[in-house]
Amino acid sequence: xxxxxxxxxxxxxxxxxxxxxxxxxxxxxxxxxxxxxxxxxxxxxxxxxxxxxxxxxxxxxxxxxxxxxxxxxxxxxxxxxxxxxxxxxxxxxxxxxxxxxxxxxxxxxxxxxxxxxxxxxxxxxxxxxx
Numbered sequence: 753x754x755x756x757x758x759x760x761x762x763x764x765x766x767x768x769x770x771x772x773x774x775x776x777x778x779x780x781x782x783x784x785x786x787x788x789x790x791x792x793x794x795x796x797x798x799x800x801x802x803x804x805x806x807x808x809x810x811x812x813x814x815x816x817x818x819x820x821x822x823x824x825x826x827x828x829x830x831x832x833x834x835x836x837x838x839x840x841x842x843x844x845x846x847x848x849x850x851x852x853x854x855x856x857x858x859x860x861x862x863x864x865x866x867x868x869x870x871x872x873x874x875x876x877x878x879x880x881x882x
Contacts, residue, residue, distance in 0.1 A: 753798075756802075756881065759791075759794040759798040759876075762787070762790045763791055763866075766787045766788060767866055770866055776855075776858065778851075781848070781855070781858065782854070788861045788865065789842060791869055792816075792838060795872055799872070803819065805882065806826070820835045827875075829868070829871070829875070831868065834864060837864075838865050
Protein backbone atom coordinates (compact mmCIF):
# COMPACT_ATOMS: atom_id res chain seq x y z
CA UNK A 753 0.00 0.00 0.00
CA UNK A 754 1.66 3.19 -1.23
CA UNK A 755 0.17 5.60 1.35
CA UNK A 756 1.38 3.35 4.16
CA UNK A 757 4.87 3.18 2.65
CA UNK A 758 4.95 6.96 2.23
CA UNK A 759 3.85 7.45 5.83
CA UNK A 760 6.50 5.08 7.17
CA UNK A 761 9.26 6.77 5.17
CA UNK A 762 8.17 10.23 6.31
CA UNK A 763 8.07 9.04 9.93
CA UNK A 764 11.54 7.52 9.65
CA UNK A 765 12.93 10.76 8.22
CA UNK A 766 11.37 12.78 11.03
CA UNK A 767 12.49 10.37 13.75
CA UNK A 768 16.02 10.38 12.36
CA UNK A 769 16.14 14.17 12.52
CA UNK A 770 14.89 14.31 16.10
CA UNK A 771 18.43 13.87 17.41
CA UNK A 772 19.35 17.35 16.25
CA UNK A 773 19.71 19.52 19.36
CA UNK A 774 18.93 23.22 19.75
CA UNK A 775 19.83 25.94 19.14
CA UNK A 776 18.66 25.54 15.58
CA UNK A 777 19.87 27.72 12.73
CA UNK A 778 16.96 29.02 10.61
CA UNK A 779 17.54 26.50 7.82
CA UNK A 780 17.50 23.60 10.28
CA UNK A 781 14.30 24.92 11.87
CA UNK A 782 12.67 25.13 8.45
CA UNK A 783 13.79 21.59 7.64
CA UNK A 784 12.48 20.13 10.89
CA UNK A 785 9.14 21.91 10.52
CA UNK A 786 8.96 20.70 6.92
CA UNK A 787 9.59 17.10 7.97
CA UNK A 788 6.87 17.42 10.61
CA UNK A 789 4.40 18.72 8.02
CA UNK A 790 5.22 15.99 5.49
CA UNK A 791 4.88 13.30 8.15
CA UNK A 792 1.49 14.60 9.25
CA UNK A 793 0.22 14.84 5.68
CA UNK A 794 1.29 11.29 4.90
CA UNK A 795 -0.14 9.95 8.18
CA UNK A 796 -3.60 11.43 7.84
CA UNK A 797 -3.86 10.41 4.18
CA UNK A 798 -2.90 6.87 5.12
CA UNK A 799 -5.50 6.85 7.91
CA UNK A 800 -8.13 8.14 5.49
CA UNK A 801 -7.38 5.41 2.95
CA UNK A 802 -7.36 2.60 5.53
CA UNK A 803 -10.51 3.80 7.25
CA UNK A 804 -12.32 4.03 3.93
CA UNK A 805 -11.11 0.56 2.94
CA UNK A 806 -12.41 -0.84 6.23
CA UNK A 807 -15.85 0.69 5.70
CA UNK A 808 -15.68 3.93 7.65
CA UNK A 809 -17.48 6.01 5.03
CA UNK A 810 -17.37 9.25 7.05
CA UNK A 811 -13.66 9.49 6.36
CA UNK A 812 -13.95 8.96 2.60
CA UNK A 813 -14.23 12.66 1.77
CA UNK A 814 -13.28 14.00 5.16
CA UNK A 815 -10.93 16.68 6.27
CA UNK A 816 -7.95 15.85 8.48
CA UNK A 817 -10.10 16.69 11.54
CA UNK A 818 -12.83 14.27 10.42
CA UNK A 819 -10.27 11.57 9.69
CA UNK A 820 -8.67 12.01 13.13
CA UNK A 821 -12.04 11.80 14.88
CA UNK A 822 -12.99 8.73 12.85
CA UNK A 823 -9.60 7.11 13.50
CA UNK A 824 -10.11 7.64 17.23
CA UNK A 825 -13.63 6.16 17.12
CA UNK A 826 -12.31 3.18 15.15
CA UNK A 827 -9.45 2.55 17.58
CA UNK A 828 -6.70 3.40 15.10
CA UNK A 829 -5.40 6.13 17.40
CA UNK A 830 -5.80 6.31 21.16
CA UNK A 831 -5.33 10.00 21.96
CA UNK A 832 -7.74 12.13 19.98
CA UNK A 833 -6.78 15.40 21.68
CA UNK A 834 -3.07 14.92 21.05
CA UNK A 835 -3.81 14.33 17.35
CA UNK A 836 -6.02 17.42 17.25
CA UNK A 837 -3.16 19.38 18.85
CA UNK A 838 -0.90 17.96 16.17
CA UNK A 839 -3.37 19.17 13.53
CA UNK A 840 -3.33 22.61 15.12
CA UNK A 841 0.44 22.75 14.85
CA UNK A 842 0.25 21.59 11.24
CA UNK A 843 -2.14 24.46 10.57
CA UNK A 844 0.46 26.83 12.05
CA UNK A 845 3.22 25.67 9.72
CA UNK A 846 2.39 28.56 7.40
CA UNK A 847 3.54 30.86 10.21
CA UNK A 848 6.74 28.96 10.99
CA UNK A 849 8.79 31.91 9.73
CA UNK A 850 8.09 33.11 13.28
CA UNK A 851 10.86 31.58 15.39
CA UNK A 852 8.57 31.04 18.41
CA UNK A 853 6.00 29.15 16.35
CA UNK A 854 8.65 27.04 14.63
CA UNK A 855 10.35 26.33 17.95
CA UNK A 856 7.04 25.28 19.49
CA UNK A 857 6.28 22.91 16.61
CA UNK A 858 9.74 21.36 16.90
CA UNK A 859 9.48 21.00 20.68
CA UNK A 860 6.01 19.42 20.44
CA UNK A 861 7.25 17.09 17.72
CA UNK A 862 10.15 15.88 19.81
CA UNK A 863 8.13 15.64 23.03
CA UNK A 864 4.87 14.16 21.74
CA UNK A 865 4.30 13.86 18.02
CA UNK A 866 7.05 11.43 17.07
CA UNK A 867 5.63 8.93 19.56
CA UNK A 868 2.12 9.46 18.15
CA UNK A 869 3.39 8.68 14.65
CA UNK A 870 5.19 5.61 15.99
CA UNK A 871 2.07 4.35 17.79
CA UNK A 872 0.05 4.88 14.61
CA UNK A 873 2.58 2.88 12.59
CA UNK A 874 2.48 0.01 15.09
CA UNK A 875 -1.32 -0.01 15.23
CA UNK A 876 -1.62 0.02 11.45
CA UNK A 877 0.94 -2.76 11.03
CA UNK A 878 -0.72 -4.93 13.66
CA UNK A 879 -4.40 -4.38 12.87
CA UNK A 880 -5.18 -2.43 9.70
CA UNK A 881 -3.03 -3.61 6.82
CA UNK A 882 -4.71 -6.01 4.46
